[in-house]
Amino acid sequence: MASAAVLGASGYLGGELLRLLADHPELEVTSAVSKSHAGHAVADVLPNLAGCYPSLTFAPDAQAVDADVAFLAQPAGEAMQVVPGLLERGIRAVDLGPDYRIPDPLEYARVYKRPHTDPEHLGEAVYGIPELFRSQLQGARLVANPGCYPTATLLALAPLLKAHALAGSVIVDAKSGTSGAGHELSATSHHPEAALTVWPYGTPEHRHVPEMRGVMARLGPEPPTLVFVPHLVPIVRGILCSIYPTASASSDPDGWPALLSSFYEGSPFVRVGPVPRLPWAQGTNRCYLSVQRAGASPVLFSAIDNLGKGGAAQAIQNANLLFGWDEAAGLTQPGYGV
Amino acid sequence: MASAAVLGASGYLGGELLRLLADHPELEVTSAVSKSHAGHAVADVLPNLAGCYPSLTFAPDAQAVDADVAFLAQPAGEAMQVVPGLLERGIRAVDLGPDYRIPDPLEYARVYKRPHTDPEHLGEAVYGIPELFRSQLQGARLVANPGCYPTATLLALAPLLKAHALAGSVIVDAKSGTSGAGHELSATSHHPEAALTVWPYGTPEHRHVPEMRGVMARLGPEPPTLVFVPHLVPIVRGILCSIYPTASASSDPDGWPALLSSFYEGSPFVRVGPVPRLPWAQGTNRCYLSVQRAGASPVLFSAIDNLGKGGAAQAIQNANLLFGWDEAAGLTQPGYGV
């Protein structure tokens, strides 16, 4: 067994990491850090984990962790304070926040309104979508685990981008459950305000757009213009992206289902098939893709759990690759029918 | 007081008509027809209306109604059996179903999989969006009340189409509450299947698309290509359309908010402003429009209650115009904050 530390362990992503790691065959959580709950037993703060970590108490100090791998599930700006020390002490790091996702420190500063304090390791970080960057992840030290929206969007678009099948612009209308907005209280996540509406937000530009544009540019030449609008829907877990691409002159969307299926052969967590339902992905590392038509135009649907494949589960998949284990270790339980 | 009959009165649209008409200052419901509940008191079938119609019992026969105006809230194919007799007997008709929305009987037959049995009156029917066709509605005999999706979509697009502000294609990603699918039981509206997902449906082509295309062609030359994908969201009442248009070379989207506001001056039920929330429209005849940017691209949001402005309330607004009353008669109560 290798040892794991979870930083930011009392947020939604941190809690989901602890939940999924409770049964991992190769990793044992030996440290959980939470400033706000330091000193409290994990099972008192997270009763859903009662019995799983009988002797684990939240630690206060992210700088002091010792483990084989650290999962960082902290707000933007915190990971880059911690990662240099981790790497120096030989601890691999999977950052679930945004600090290492945008390679250019100046663009990071523009998007996240703060200077990047660890530009040294920016170039080393591997973008953690295993289905796209598997070979770079094997044996890496530092993973930039992607945002939930980029995961759902890029898994749908990557095979088309690599096949030069797209042109013009692509519109992504994303619908997210409210857990994606985190456990911090806000008016848009207040139940009486959120439960009876669909709430478009993130205009004029959501923070995940530069991240997506950057990866798209790496996947193919002349990537299409990205128009992205996220919406909160009254669901807790799950993202459905409805994706409206334009086919290039040389590509026939009738062939896209086969193109996607072939691209993801050997990737057990991505399924190409019928229009997906979010419970299928819930609690799992799965992504369900579907290619349909709206009149003559192609439309793609991509469904994940924002806390699963869009966060904690993908982080574990990345860690599995770092250590050379089976990519699916600890991630095999399927999602719900209902 | 003029007298009104409601046909198909025990469905969701019929029930909403009875609810809104209970307080109408000019119209009195003297007849309610429901095959499935014939012989039962209205208040026994619809307890929310207890006290409103103390002596009204559901009648069995749509052919026998007598009133100054009839609201037809029946499944596709039934209104065209009833309308000729109504008009012959001097009864004005507002049809909330699709039978008179598509002017070409052959296209109607293609879309609704049945021949049109009343082509004679197809040409006479006025498409019932008062904000667009107010003058034709005044004094008309037969109104084709629009579908819920076309109402939300066309109110957003009409000012742009009339101003020749659009080019290329327009993508409409619509999110609808489940009451839009009616009170007939179905797997997609089964609570355990519907409550935890966003369900894209209507691919490759929803039945409202030809209706929208037809009206768009009347509003401006060379209308943009329409790509329309409806989604069920776990809400009961309300439609939010997220609309991704392409501006024509001569039009600057920065001017669109003013263009829309000016277009709807004098139309009390359409509001142009911030990103809308569905409860504002709930139970009302209101439509909330907003123009925003996603990056450099314009995006419009349009919010209505599918049973209100998208159905029963707009039908009453149309009836008000038929008789020359205040357009807002019986429709003044505002929607919810929450």
Next chain:
Amino acid sequence: MASAAVLGASGYLGGELLRLLADHPELEVTSAVSKSHAGHAVADVLPNLAGCYPSLTFAPDAQAVDADVAFLAQPAGEAMQVVPGLLERGIRAVDLGPDYRIPDPLEYARVYKRPHTDPEHLGEAVYGIPELFRSQLQGARLVANPGCYPTATLLALAPLLKAHALAGSVIVDAKSGTSGAGHELSATSHHPEAALTVWPYGTPEHRHVPEMRGVMARLGPEPPTLVFVPHLVPIVRGILCSIYPTASASSDPDGWPALLSSFYEGSPFVRVGPVPRLPWAQGTNRCYLSVQRAGASPVLFSAIDNLGKGGAAQAIQNANLLFGWDEAAGLTQPGYGV
């Protein structure tokens, strides 16, 4: 037209007052007070009211209001600072908060953890359930509008208490929508925490219990012991109380439906009938009661909208009585079927 002021106008109850008063035939809102939104136009803060109050701007100072009647929808402790001045200036007051509901200032201090600063008017305040205290309300100056839970509970129990039909204890298991917890952000109303659970709270004693006990003691001798547990359910508007009473030796629950129906003859807003659905009451001043059996034991269900009959609508019903108008003025629109 009489003039009305709404204090605390930007909370959920205040907003619902403004919504319902927009169409009131006798009352015109001439003043709306909100500390947090002072200086802003009502329609900018509450877009659902766009067009209803074109020239109304939120005022900052509750002490300065002038009107024929003031509705106070403020947090506990604020009304008692304002009411003495209102009464002195000849302004009638309907307080939707708790300050005048408990006649004993010491018990008020115990329950609300602050001394009562206006004991002088405590005795004058009439408890505002019109169906129980109609004659005292007519012409009164000060109304203590009841809590939402007491309204639902007492309307069910009052006829039985007055008929000496109860003995032993009565258990009230209440289920409330989240708008009842107000617009202040809290973890229990955070959508991801609230949407997938039923949340029992208020143990060991909810603040509405002493209010209910007090009224029960006035309705009949030896009132039963009250056991009350409220639960938040993932609904926005509505309260359903499931009430488990014990019949006294002399009372046969088979006669209770008739007893309740007869008690509420002449009370247009209370309906006795089948098991209720919350949308019937939504947005209205209605209360739906039902008497059923669980095995041999009687069980009562009581359904209201916590913001309607449980708050703003009942406040308007009370104001109607203060001025001698039709009790139902401005409150006639029925609730939803769905």
Next chain:
Amino acid sequence: MASAAVLGASGYLGGELLRLLADHPELEVTSAVSKSHAGHAVADVLPNLAGCYPSLTFAPDAQAVDADVAFLAQPAGEAMQVVPGLLERGIRAVDLGPDYRIPDPLEYARVYKRPHTDPEHLGEAVYGIPELFRSQLQGARLVANPGCYPTATLLALAPLLKAHALAGSVIVDAKSGTSGAGHELSATSHHPEAALTVWPYGTPEHRHVPEMRGVMARLGPEPPTLVFVPHLVPIVRGILCSIYPTASASSDPDGWPALLSSFYEGSPFVRVGPVPRLPWAQGTNRCYLSVQRAGASPVLFSAIDNLGKGGAAQAIQNANLLFGWDEAAGLTQPGYGV
């Protein structure tokens, strides 16, 4: 590995069995029977299980199954047609339906409106709550897996009944997600009817009441009278029972938390602690119990997943005991924080 058959495999309980068994360390599903989907691949009918059962196709005939253990998740009345043949062929049976839960065939006939066709094995069936009947389950051939409501109710009451701590009556106000009503379409589970209300049903007597009464009588002398009212809440998975007992003269409710904790020492799936949230139990075999006060009266809360501990997960726990494996085999993944 032992082999398992799932009968009624395309319903909600059958699907949950297949989901949980996909990762079971000792059991392999070799047969899945579904009349309605016979001949179709499991992954086509249940896409959440894609990849789990690559070569499994639904079989048509329950009578022909061969396996070491059969899980029967069929409608009432079907299991008793199949069980005699299973036992004769040496196949152990865990029936998730009601056919073997009520020992008296005449009472079964009264409650389920059909004669019992296998009275011979009624006496042999062990009631499958392992925490109460563990020793009888070890090595048994036939298990009557309990109803979801009885599981939640009896786990809370059993320690008190065995300690003679109760007297008088106990009221159980149960709130259930809609998956408990199954995948058959019905008006009460139609999303527009179900999403905005709390729906009390099952009056005057739910079918689970005789089952509960029977087990309560076995747990202690003079069991209290049971008053039980189930409610549908707009949640998909989960049951919360709010339980209002009366303490016997000799029992002090202050000691009940310790009494319950001690009773469930050694039972890893039952937790006694704070007021529970349903996501903690979701997808799992866990039951969360809490003892609180409402005024002076005790109130207990019991939370399970109706498809988990209230159905499929408990069935697997029972199967583990039949074969002498670790009771928790295949059931270790914890529930959600959110």
